[in-house]
Structure formats: C-alpha cells, structure tokens
Amino acid sequence: MRIDVLTLFPGLFPGPLAESIPGRALASGAASLQAHDLRDWGLGRHRSVDDYPYGGGAGMLLRPEPVMEALDAVAPRDAGGLRILLDPGGTRFDQSVARRLADEPHLVLVCPRYEGIDDRVRSVIDLELSIGDYVLSGGEIPALVVIDAVLRLLPGVIDEASPEDESFATGLLEYPQYTRPAEYRGLRVPDVLLSGHHGEVERWRRAQALERTRRVRPDLLSQD
Numbered sequence: 001m002r003i004d005v006l007t008l009f010p011g012l013f014p015g016p017l018a019e020s021i022p023g024r025a026l027a028s029g030a031a032s033l034q035a036h037d038l039r040d041w042g043l044g045r046h047r048s049v050d051d052y053p054y055g056g057g058a059g060m061l062l063r064p065e066p067v068m069e070a071l072d073a074v075a076p077r078d079a080g081g082l083r084i085l086l087d088p089g090g091t092r093f094d095q096s097v098a099r100r101l102a103d104e105p106h107l108v109l110v111c112p113r114y115e116g117i118d119d120r121v122r123s124v125i126d127l128e129l130s131i132g133d134y135v136l137s138g139g140e141i142p143a144l145v146v147i148d149a150v151l152r153l154l155p156g157v158i159d160e161a162s163p164e165d166e167s168f169a170t171g172l173l174e175y176p177q178y179t180r181p182a183e184y185r186g187l188r189v190p191d192v193l194l195s196g197h198h199g200e201v202e203r204w205r206r207a208q209a210l211e212r213t214r215r216v217r218p219d220l221l222s223q224d
C-alpha cells in the first residue's frame, strides 16, 4: 500500500508510526508513507496557504489552490488513489472503515489546519473522515490514527489471528486477557484459562466479550 499525506507539518510523520507494529509495517515494505509539505504549493514569495473567510468570522482557512494542486501532483485523478479529507464533520472512523481502507492500494490523506479548508476542496475528495466528536487543532493526529489502524490490518503485519480477535472485529469488545503470574496481590486468573480445555476457554471468552460489550458499549449490540 502507498500512503501520501498532505500537511503543513510534514515533520509530524512518521512520528509514532516509526515504532512497534506500524514501524515494522513500514520497514518491511508492506506500506510506504510519504508526507508532503502543502507549502510547496503555496502562493507567492511567502508560499502563503491561508486566507480570511469570505463573509467574515473567526480565524483563517486553508486556500483551495495549494491543496488542489498538491492533489493533482501527488495523486492525479487517473492514478486512482483514494483521497481522504480529515474533518470533524466526516464519516465516523471505525474498524469497519479501517478494514475497507486496508484493501485500497493508495491512500491520500489531506490534513487541514486553521479553521478548516475552503469548501470547494470537498469536490475533489472521495471520503471525509472524523475520528470522533471533538475538535483537534489539525488533521495530522487524526491521520496518524487512521494510518495506524490501517497498517496493522495489512497482510503479514501482525499474527493473522490477532486482528480477527480484537475489539470491534466481531462487533464485540475483546474478552479479558491475562498473563503470568497466575495470582498477583490476591487477584487470580480465572481457572478456566488455566484448565487447558480449548473449547471451554473459547466459550468463556465469547461469554465475557458479550457481557463486557453489554455492560460498557451496549450500542455495539444494536448495530447491524
């Protein structure tokens, strides 16, 4: 998979994606990641990228030209990359979206700053994504979140069974897990996990996943 990020802060990439599982995904060649400085497409001597909103209002907006020209250069329409705009008003990013994106050969993530972006840019975007109902200062952290979630789903990046077992993969939260020691500060690992009975362990895990989901995220059980 190829991933391009359009940002005013290319130094934020790969950032945390250089470590651990995403770091291995990038080092192994399962994916490539390149951050492009939107200022390279800025206007005039000062490489200006922002301006005041028509009609007034607080703050500045990212102008359309730097973003649209960067998209033309990095991901021309006929090359088929999926153009994603990070935006609080976008589709809520979740594990099913991550799975869909993991099947794409080329993702292009646009990270606005300021009060957002000139609305005309949306006309050349394929998908708008929000990582939750709160406002961050820019699209870079949301882009890092999206990329991390996608990289771990690429074939061969982690143990094949793990992504299928994790929270949300089955529509449920993950069951409780334990490692050694079997008892710590009076807290014992459930006997069933020490029993060696594979079938019972599976039944217990399924029941625990259901119980935990019902208790803390009942909304997941009412989704289709």
Ligand SMILES: C[S@@+](CC[C@H](N)C(=O)[O-])C[C@H]1O[C@@H](n2cnc3c(N)ncnc32)[C@H](O)[C@@H]1O
Pocket: 086, 087, 088, 089, 111, 112, 113, 114, 115, 116, 117, 129, 130, 131, 132, 133, 134, 135, 136, 137, 138, 139, 140, 142
């Ligand atoms: C300060 S925010 C702009 C918020 C915008 N004025 C609004 O009210 O929707 C700047 C940029 O950060 C990014 N951003 C902030 N929160 C986000 C979220 N929850 N999900 C995705 N992107 C977000 C978006 O790219 C946004 O354009």
